[in-house]
């Protein structure tokens with residue numbers, strides 16, 4: 627059972643109080659973008675065994691979207707953070723680096 | 736105007752804890768900047784309550800105010816007073832980016848009382864219901880079995896639970912089954 631702390635209400639929410647909302651930090655490519663960018667935005671997703679960044683929603687709770695950094699293999703949670711950001715906080719990246727030196731995920735490392 | 740009735744018209748069940756539908760209750764959803772001076776003043780002026788802290792409910796002489804999310808409050812008051820409160824709060828928040836709307840008739844309210852009231856809820860929601868983790872004044876939005884609900888603990892040891900009116904019967908049945916005699920757990924009380 628996955629437990630994530632909602633950064634908005636502080637609840638240690640177990641999985642059934644949450645809804646998975648896909649990959650984190652997607653950049654939208656809409657009208658006027660190239661076919662490749664549009665395809666990438668719509669369909670191309672990371673599927674790592676290891677470090678991953680996701681969007682979650684505290685659906686049975688305060689209702690807010692937030693981000694989570696975790697390991698898909700061990701289910702270790704490195705941290706959760708605000709949705710109002712374009713990249714993971716340094717503190718969480720440091721925490722991941724301590725455990726998995728040299729990790730990368732999309733443009734982050 | 737038609738006569739307003741609550742979802743289950745006061746249905747009750749007595750097991751190792753008591754479950755009652757509490758009848759008509761005024762409820763107002765307020766959204767806006769909870770950190771603003773105007774919001775604090777509006778809440779205070781209309782309900783006599785201070786702004787609740789995160790996941791808390793504060794009781795004023797005019798109504799109770801619960802923290803729903805970083806930009807949302809729920810005012811709980813007497814059913815007949817909701818319209819006047821909506822008008823007063825709307826006026827107090829004029830010019831602010833805020834929303835005040837009456838939701839009384841969209842909801843149902845239950846009271847769960849008795850020594851083991853905590854256990855009735857602990858069986859249904861993924862929430863730590865121990866006295867240390869859930870003191871009086873705590874307000875929690877979560878789920879009970881399959882549906883969304885919110886509940887708080889009063890000073891007298893009773894819990895009150897809010898759900899959508901459309902699932903009132905379901906929630907009443909859940910609470911009743913959860914408090915059936917023979918189903919005591921004896922861990923939290």
Ligand SMILES: [Zn+2]
Nearest residue numbers: 632635684688
């Ligand atoms: Zn939350």
